[in-house]
Amino acid sequence: MSFLLLIILFGQFTSPYETRVFLDADGQFLIYTRYYQDNLISIDSIRSVDDYLDTGLQARNLNLLLEELKKDMLQEGGYASKGLFGTFEIPLPRGGFSDFMGETGKLDVGGYVKITLGGSETFVSNVPGESQPSLLPELEMKQEMAISLDGQVGDRMRVYLDHNSERINESQNKITVTYMGREDDIIQEVEGGDTQLDIPATNYTGDIPSHSGLFGIKSTAKLGPLDLVAIASNEQTQTQEIEIEGSIQATYDTLWAKYYERRRFFWLGTTDSIDMQTLEVYVDDNNAQNNNQGITYYGEAFLDTTDDNVPDDTSNPTNYKEGHFTYKLEGSVDFYRYIPGANIIELNYKLSDGYVLGVKYTKYVNGQPVQIGKLENDTIHLKLICPEQVDTLSYTWQYERKNYYQVVSPGSRLDSLRIYYVPSGGQHKDKQGSAPYLELLGLDTQPKDGKVDENRVWFPSRGLLIFPEDQPFASENLDDPDPEIYTNPYMQTKGKYYIYKKTVEAKPVYTLPDNIVRVWVYIDDILQDSITDYHVDYDEGILEFKKPIAPTSKVRIKTEYAPFFSAAQKSLVGVRGSLRPFGDALLGSSFFYRTESYPAEHIRLREEPFNRMVWEVDFRIPQKLPFLTNFVDALPLVETETESKLDLNFETAYSFSDLNSSGEVWLDDLESTTILTNDVSISKSSWVLCSKPVAMDTSYFALDRLIWYNPQDQDRLQASDIYVDPIDPNEIADVLKIIYTPRINSDTSFAGLTQYMFSENLDENENLEIIIKGDGGRVHVDVAQEIDEDQLRRDKNGNLIGFGTLEDEDQNPANGIWTELDEDTGLDGIFGADTANVTGDDGNDDYKEKDYTGGINGTEGNRLWDTEDIDHNGIRNNENRYYSYSVHLDSTKFLVQEAGLHNGWKLFRISIKDSLLWDTVINQPDWHNIKYIRIWFDEFTNTETLFVYKLGTTGSRWKNYGIEGDKTAPDSTEIFTITPVNTKTHPYYKPPYPTEKDPLTGETKSEGGLELRIENVKEGHTCIAHRRTDDYEDYRSYDTLTFYIHAHFNPMIAVRIGSDSANYYEYRTEYESS
Incomplete structure (x- = not known):
């Protein structure tokens, strides 16, 4: 078939016509003819040889001319620096203007413009149940422009422009307008656009008056003996310093104790002698598509603490794994040693x-x-050393070593290392009493010289620091150990201990930041000459010294560079005046005002806009001391090389800094940085038929097939169909439509759907939310780390089929690669129309796109890889590890009242961490590794159509610490939940101030808040919401704390701020609803 298709395509696209050219017998004419399948059908034209040669010569000369013009235009910068048309001289009109500016103007222009127009559209066609994209390409026009303009107006004004649209950093484009005064003019120079300010820094102004990356206006003037410089500009560059000791670069860094080398060093679980020739290491990456025949084996890895080749625990997925394991090589350049x-x-x-x-x-x-x-019959049995995910309750956690730290890269020199303890609210300490932590933790013993013992615990060639104890910071030698870093691998706080290190690296060449503008180099605080002492490659960002540097010398490299992106907006206004009252004496005064801010709607801590003002007066008088020179020269065997001098400097200054010019800062705006959401996809193709819930029996599985799809075209919903008052009424609101038909007169039948979500961390999520439309039954949601993948389905005769076996379309061959042409059979593995009664065919699995009675969910011919192995690890998972929740659609339990939804739509919210609200829990899943979600239905007595708009979990940086009682413990009727809300997805939430509109889109901005739901809380009981900070926060510059709250009763509100539970400030107030 494929051979015939190739012939047809070749015949279709290959033309049977061809043109042939002949020279006549006299050699004077060319004859152009047309042939059809080697048969002459016509003579198209006849040309003389002379005419042909003349035309060809003209074309050749034209091509040569174009090539020469291109070479002349295109230079290294992308265009001719001398101008496309040379230099124009433009005479200026005579009169007052020419008398003032000069008589001639000049203009030198170079550049190019390139416009590219094209279009493309990439899409996957005919995705079952989803709307089809437009076939019209998305047109795109790209314009590249480069221009260099150097103009002069008379002999006083110059205009310079250098712009290239392809430059990555906009600051590389330059525009400058300069006016030059005459020698006796008061105004000496005015420069606008890209400019720089270079005034010698004084003790109190620091580096403020030294900048190249400025955009604004600068002016210099002269009033008699007084020289003035004034500037008003925006700063476009930043400065950075590198400190070097001699020819060695020093780096200081902090490594917190919790950051040991994870999932890299493993004990094999035995102290017996191992024959290293028999050791084999295998890895299952849970990807069946890259299995390597010959070194990949199907098998199992299980926890075996007694080394008896019998699994300790097959019920816990952490301790038992079935899969395909690939052999790994030993060696320094391979997988392990x-x-x-x-x-x-x-x-x-x-x-x-x-x-x-x-x-x-x-x-x-x-x-x-x-x-x-x-290894038995191509099936391998392995001792499990490291599971898929961390599980501190599994014994495999003991196999992973926790005393290895990669403190430097291999080969780098560690100059010094200290271990510090961080007491609550106190000063960091590197000693416990009089004993350094290096000694207490066994790093400095032979001898005790304040350094880590090399080749015993410190291995320079590998950059590894190895503590003698496996869990060093939980050691009994510590007065305040920190065992949490070994029991809670997901801990958010930094911990109690850190490693402070200084590394040094010998470098003849030093790497500088990108986009360097200027460089200053100091050796022992003496400024070096850029011509004789060092060389800077500004394109590559490299500095290299031209002279040797003493090992004891202190080297500082200061750079000014233009960052690729900087959110900070900086401005500088200043003036400097100086004069020489007598001799070489210099009297000067400077005033500078500098501001910095960030373009943010809500200003956050550490991003406050600030301003700094400095006014200073300085006086300098250098004096020659010839008598001292003569005195030294008079000494025997001593002769001076330079004249003796004395410099006297006097300076006084006044400085004022406003650390927050706005006067306020947001500690938490309860929006993007606070809210956590994990929404489940409601796309029809993301779901497959569910497996049997643990508590159910297959005899209750619904007889009629479950139907699900996303309504399209005129049936597609908008936000106004769901919300009463949405921000954007016309916003598309896709829903998952589900038609469920229970058994007749049986509310115990069930059916449902499952989705694989890869791996989601829901540890900080608190609530499960579902927005649904429907009535008459119960909806279950199972949140799973592992779930049985055995899908339940019936054939056309109502028989339960495929139960207990792996069904996968990838069978022709089963190689982890699915092809539509050969393998789109449906889960039954048989090609055959439903009406053809083919043996082995389900008879009801044909895909029909517009058949909303069931064909929309057919698996045969749907152009999708259908398999029960929905995580594609090569194994049908039969483990169950999940939490189960449920809501009854006719009940008010978990229903959010006044949710701003149209009649029929309901918002249910369940606190997923509250064990009292679990329907059931199977094998205690790990919230850090949730991979599946299952939604299923029961307790319906009639066919019901359900619409699911939203299904997902929400959370906040604010954690629910539960309810505490002063004298009595809270009971099960008391409820406290924390939910992030916003005006877009929770229209019932009304912010405390009017919401603004986006100036670009005109749409109303979404505003967030935190909903604290308190129900039936008894007197004397306290609901606690807690938020940790990512780092230490300093509030000393502020004296007022403001927050907005709205309540339906009058609670006592307490706000506590502190470093830990024992060191804090607490403020209380009573809320009055009036």
Whole structure:
């Protein structure tokens, strides 16, 4: 078939006509003819040879001319620096203007303009159940422009423009207008546009008057002996300093104790001697599509603490993994290296989350070999060393070593290292009493010289620091250990201890920031000459010294550079005056006013706009001291090389800084940085038929097929169909439409859908929200780390089929690669129309796009890879590890009242961390690794059409610390939940002040808040909401704390601010609803 298709296509696109040219017998004419399949059908034209040669010569000369013009135009900068048309001289009109500016103007222009027009449209066609994209391409026009203009008006004014639209950094484009006065004019120079200010810094002005990246206006003037410089500009550059000791660059850094090398160093779980020749390491990456035949084996890895080749626990997914495991090589450039004696394997890089590590080896017990793990009939059995995800309750957590720290890159020199303890609200300490932490933790013992012991705990070639204890910062030697860093791998706080290190690196060449504008180099505080002492490559950002530097010298490299992006807006206004009252004496005075701000709607801590004003007066008088020179020269064997001098400097200054010119700062705006959302996709193609919930029986599975799809075209909903008062009424609101038909007269039947979500961290999410339309039954939502993937379905005769086996369209062959032509059979694995009664065919699995009675959910011919292995790891998962919740659509339990929804639509909200609200929990899932969600239905007595608009979890940086009682414990009727809300998705929320409109789109901005739901809380009981800060915050510059609150009763409100639970300030107030 494919061969015939190739012939047809070739015949379709290859023309049977061809043109041939002949020279006549006399050699004077060219004859142009047309042939059809080697048969002459016509003579198109006849031309003389002379005419042909003349035409060809003209074309050749034209091409040569164009090539020469292109070479002349295109220079290294992309266009001719001398101008496309040379230099124009333009005579100026005679009169007052020419007398003032000069008689001639000049203009030198160069550049190019390139316009590219094209279009493309990329889409996946015929995705089942989803709207089809437009076939019209999206047109795109790209314009590139480069221009260089150098103009002169008379002999006093110059205009310079250099612009290239392809430059990454806009600050590289320059425009400058300069006016030059005559020698006896008061105004000496006025410069506008890109300018610079270079005035010698004084003790109190610092580096303020030294900038190149300025855009504004600068003026210099002269009034008799007084020289003046004034500037008003925006700053476009930043400064950075690098400190070097001699030819060595020093770097200081902090490494918190919780950042040990994770998922990289593993103990094999035995102290017996291991035959390293038998050690084999395997990894399952949960990706069946990259399995390598010959070194990848189907099998299992299980926890085996007794080394008896019997799984300790197959019910816990952490301790047992079925999959495809690939053999890994040992070696420094391969996957791992083995450390004999310690029985530790060191991976060359971190084992990725979601990967499983297993081993097999032979060990010796009392001289007898014992084999751990084995390969039987192409099925491998391994000892599990590292599971997919961290589980501190599993014994595999003990295998991972927690005393290895990568403190520097391999080969770098560690100059010094200290360990510091951070007491609550106190000063950081590197000693416990009189004993340094280096000694207490066994890093400095031989000898005790304040340095880590090299080649015992510190290995320079690998950059590794290895503590003697496996959990060093939980050591009994510490007065205040920090065991949480080993029991809570997801801890948000930094911890109690950190490693402070100084590394040095010998470098003949130093890397500077990108887009350097200027560089200053100081050796022992003496400014170096850029011509004789060092060289800077501004394009590559490299500095290299031309002379040797003493090892004891202190080198400072100060750079001014233009960052690719900076949110800060900086401005500088200043004036400097100076004069020489007598001799070489210099009297000067400066005034500078500098501001910096960030374009933010809500100003945050550490991003406050500030201004700084400095006014100073300075006086300098240098004096020559010839008598001192003569005195030194008179000494025997001593002769001076330079004349003796004395410089006297006097300076006084007044400085004022406003650390927050706006006067306020937002600690929390309860919006994007506070709100956490994990919405589940409601796209029809994201869902498959569900498996059997643990508590249900297959005999209750619905007889009629479940139908689900996304309404399209005229049936598609808008926000105004769901919300009473949406921000944008015309916004498309896609929903998942589900038609569920229970068994007749049976409210125990069920059916549902499952979605694989990869891996989601829901640890900080507090609530499950669903916006749904429907009545008459119960909706269950299962949030799962693992879930049975065995999909429930019936054939056309109502028989339950495929239960207990893996059904996958990838069968022709089963190689992890799906092809539509050969394998789009449906889950039954059989090609055949439903009406053809093909043996083995379900008879009801044909895909029909517009058939909303069931064909829309057909799997045969739907152009999708249908499989029960929905996580595509090559195994049909049969483990269950999930939390289950439910709401009854006719009940007010969990229903949010006044949610701003149209009649029929309902918002349900469930606190997912409250164990009293779980319908059931299977094998305690890990909230950090949620991979599946299942929604299923029961307790319906009639066919019901459901519409799901939103299904997801929400959370906040504010954590629910529950309800506390002064004298009595809270009971199950007391409810406290925390939910982030905003004006877009929660229209019932009304902000405390009018919402603004976006100046670009004209749409009303969304405004966020925090909803604290308090129900039935008894007197004397306290509801606690807590938020941690990402870092230490300093509030000393502020004296008022403001927050907005709206309540339906009069609670006592307390706000507590502190460094921990023992050190805090607390403020209380009573809320009055009036």
